[in-house]
Amino acid sequence: MSSVYDQQFYDNQRAGSLLSASIVLPHLESIYPEIRSVVDVGCGGGTWLSYFGNKGVRILGIDGNVLPPEDMMIPTEAYRRQNLEDRISAPATFDLCMCLEVAEHLPANRAATFVEDLCQLGNLVLFGAGIPGQGGTNHINCQWQSYWIEMFRQQGFGIYDLIRPTLWNDSRIEWWYLQNTMVFVRSARADLTSAAERYSSGRDHVLVDVVHPRALEEYHYVNHLASSEPSARVALGLARKAVLMSARRRLKASFGKS
Numbered sequence: 001m002s003s004v005y006d007q008q009f010y011d012n013q014r015a016g017s018l019l020s021a022s023i024v025l026p027h028l029e030s031i032y033p034e035i036r037s038v039v040d041v042g043c044g045g046g047t048w049l050s051y052f053g054n055k056g057v058r059i060l061g062i063d064g065n066v067l068p069p070e071d072m073m074i075p076t077e078a079y080r081r082q083n084l085e086d087r088i089s090a091p092a093t094f095d096l097c098m099c100l101e102v103a104e105h106l107p108a109n110r111a112a113t114f115v116e117d118l119c120q121l122g123n124l125v126l127f128g129a130g131i132p133g134q135g136g137t138n139h140i141n142c143q144w145q146s147y148w149i150e151m152f153r154q155q156g157f158g159i160y161d162l163i164r165p166t167l168w169n170d171s172r173i174e175w176w177y178l179q180n181t182m183v184f185v186r187s188a189r190a191d192l193t194s195a196a197e198r199y200s201s202g203r204d205h206v207l208v209d210v211v212h213p214r215a216l217e218e219y220h221y222v223n224h225l226a227s228s229e230p231s232a233r234v235a236l237g238l239a240r241k242a243v244l245m246s247a248r249r250r251l252k253a254s255f256g257k258s
Helices: 007-031 047-053 108-121 145-154 175-178 190-200 211-229 232-255
Strands: 039-040 058-064 080-081 096-100 125-128 157-160 183-188
Touching: 007 047, 007 096, 007 183, 007 190, 039 047, 039 108, 047 058, 047 096, 047 232, 096 232, 108 145, 125 175, 145 157, 175 183, 175 211, 183 190
Parallel strands: 039 058, 039 096, 058 080, 096 125
Antiparallel strands: 125 183, 157 183
């Protein structure tokens, strides 16, 4: 599994991931301000986890790939290498477990036990996974959001759509995070569920399986290039480069870097 994800894979997603995390995670903290420990399953280079690490929060990243130390955004001692196709033994419980755009990379026969592993790592889970047709590297189990919701429910976790309704139109955030990211809370933890219910009071949570408009725009853009260029590979390369350049511009604009 790890050989599929090379240095370029992580370079291409770093800028947009960093910027997205810098917006989504403060919003989550506004609902759950007492996050003191975080584990990220499928952390990659540690872009999302670095937000908490920079604040002095206890962090652990788990992934099956090893990047050069200079490309990691978390300390090496905060990283644990493990093939995610294997069961994850919980080294501890954490205030927050994150797993974003990872589950679709694993075989379907691992899905249920993977969700079970996430639920053993914490009572609050920030989760999102690619939907059918989303595209991407080694996406082998793309499922609608309701597929994962049912698996979390079987583990005693309720869904709280705390991210998507509020941030849906924020163009700085990568559309796959806006489309897929949901919060799952262990139902037995009244303190955690009550915080989510206070925030979501009066909000409509009927729509679960959704596609973000920017996903459709990108899909049609890539198809247009593929039909107008003599080589589909060239077209897809141009589209990928355009998306990466756009993400980098947004990141620089947000943090005032030249």
